[in-house]
Amino acid sequence: MIAFLQCLFLVFGTIALVGILNPFSFIPAALAAFAMLLLRARFAHCLRDLKRIEGVTRSPVYSQLSSTINGLKVIRSYHAEHICSREFLHNLDDNTRVNYLLLTIHRWAGIRFDWISLSFIVAVTLLAMIARFTPQKFSASDVALTLSYSLNLMGLMQWSIRQSVELETQMTSIERVLEYCLLEQEPPAQAPPKYRPSANWPSRGQIIFKNVSMSHSNESNSSVALDNICLNIQAGEKVGIVGRTGAGKSSFIQTIFRMGTLVNGQILIDNIDISTVGLDDVRRRISIIPQDPVLFTGTMRSNLDRFGDYSDAE
Numbered sequence: 001m002i003a004f005l006q007c008l009f010l011v012f013g014t015i016a017l018v019g020i021l022n023p024f025s026f027i028p029a030a031l032a033a034f035a036m037l038l039l040r041a042r043f044a045h046c047l048r049d050l051k052r053i054e055g056v057t058r059s060p061v062y063s064q065l066s067s068t069i070n071g072l073k074v075i076r077s078y079h080a081e082h083i084c085s086r087e088f089l090h091n092l093d094d095n096t097r098v099n100y101l102l103l104t105i106h107r108w109a110g111i112r113f114d115w116i117s118l119s120f121i122v123a124v125t126l127l128a129m130i131a132r133f134t135p136q137k138f139s140a141s142d143v144a145l146t147l148s149y150s151l152n153l154m155g156l157m158q159w160s161i162r163q164s165v166e167l168e169t170q171m172t173s174i175e176r177v178l179e180y181c182l183l184e185q186e187p188p189a190q191a192p193p194k195y196r197p198s199a200n201w202p203s204r205g206q207i208i209f210k211n212v213s214m215s216h217s218n219e220s221n222s223s224v225a226l227d228n229i230c231l232n233i234q235a236g237e238k239v240g241i242v243g244r245t246g247a248g249k250s251s252f253i254q255t256i257f258r259m260g261t262l263v264n265g266q267i268l269i270d271n272i273d274i275s276t277v278g279l280d281d282v283r284r285r286i287s288i289i290p291q292d293p294v295l296f297t298g299t300m301r302s303n304l305d306r307f308g309d310y311s312d313a314e
Contacts, residue, residue, distance in 0.1 A: 007156055007159050007160035007163055008160050010156050010160075011153065011156045011157055011160050014149050014152060014153045014156060015029060015153065017149055018146055018149045018150060018153060021145055021146045021149075022124075022127065022128060022131055022143070022146040024127040024128075024130070024131055025124050025127060025146060025150060027123075027127075028119075028120050028123035028124055028127065029120070029153065031120075031123075032116050032117070032119070032120040032154065032157070033157065035116045036113065036116055036157060036158070036161055037161075039109065039112055039113065039116070039161075040161045040164070040165060043105065043108075043109040043165060044164075044165045044168055044169075046105055047102070047105055047106075047165055047169050048168060048169050048172060050098060050101055050102050050105065051102070051169040051172050052172050053098050054095065054098040054099060054102060055172065055173070055176065057091070057094045057095040057098055058095050060091040060094075060095075061088070061091045061092055061095050064084075064087065064088055064091055065088065068084050068088065070297070109162075113158045113161070113162075114158075116154075117154035117155070117157075117158060120150070120153075120154050121147075121150060121151060121154065124146065124147065124150040125147060128143040128146055128147060129143075131143065184218050186279065187258070187275075187278070187279055188278055188279070189278050189279050189280040190278040190280055190281070191276065191277055191278040191281065195276050195277070196277070196278070196281060197272055197277055197281060201269075201270060201272065201281075201285065202269050202270040202272075202285060202286075203270060204235035204270050205235045205236065205269075205270070206232075206233065206234055206235045206268075206269065206270055206271070207231075207232075207233040207256070207267070207268070207269055208231070208232050208233075208266075208267070208268040208269075208271075209229045209230055209231045209232075209265065209266075209267055210230060210265050210266040210267075210268070211228050211229075211230055211264060211265040211266075212226055212228070212229045212230075212255065212262065212264075212265035212266070212267060213226055213227050213228055213229075213262075213263040213264050213265055214226040214251055214254075214255045214260045214261065214262055214263060215260060215261045215263050216251070216260055216261070217261065218261050224263055225248050225251035225260065226248050226251055226252060226255060228265070229252070229265070250291075253288065255267065256269075256274075256286065257282065257283055257286065257288070258274060258275075258279055258282055258283075262275065269286075284307065
């Protein structure tokens with residue numbers, strides 16, 4: 001931002017000085033500025049989109065590198081080095097392609113900026129030669145000073161436009177931050193004391209779904225994963241859910257843990273609506289054996305008692 005403003009003020013000052021020395025220079029300066037602004041519009045549009053894509057493709061490289069370092073022992077024990085290496089190179093290639101396009105578009109714009117600058121300098125030189133024979137009788141020093149500042153002017157204009165484009169592309173990071181700021185916050189982790197369930201809840205384990213519809217998105221027009229589900233699982237019952245892939249079996253479990261968006265309906269566990277209970281209470285007091293076995297980093301005891309609620313004897 002500071003570099004852009006400095007270049008902008010220098011451009012205005014140089015244009016004013018050149019215009020005072022040789023008013024004819026305003027014509028090529030205006031044409032060159034117009035051509036550079038047209039070029040900037042195309043350059044900035046492509047560069048901004050490429051910067052967004054570069055940020056998206058860079059994240060998998062860092063995340064996989066971090067996860068690979070943390071899980072190096074497991075990778076070596078399963079001899080999965082070639083799998084991780086192939087996946088890492090695939091992510092790296094995606095990011096490198098975008099970086100190559102970024103470098104190419106900078107070179108593309110740089111050549112065209114140089115062409116515009118060269119055309120401006122030629123035009124100013126011709127006008128300076130013509131001005132020598134006008135009634136104003138421009139001195140040789142005025143012509144030399146005009147040419148000198150004209151050379152600097154094109155460099156400053158080119159650099160100012162590049163800085164403005166760079167400033168605009170850097171704002172894509174601000175856009176991503178603002179996207180997170182605009183995300184809808186999840187419900188509170190703890191409900192007010194008067195709404196908190198008893199310490200032994202759920203003691204029986206009865207689960208009732210009343211016209212439950214659930215979606216994985218907060219958008220109003222998004223499709224639902226569960227649509228008007230009604231069921232009553234009594235305490236102690238063992239229930240199997242059968243369905244094809246994508247039928248909503250995992251979504252059903254996620255709804256119990258309040259991990260989706262409840263579009264309508266109620267879920268009662270031991271006659272308590274879980275929407276009135278804090279997220280922390282719901283997720284602490286319900287356990288799940290996942291489809292894929294997972295062990296967290298640490299001891300076996302820390303995996304069995306994640307919150308440290310029990311003593312070694314218990």
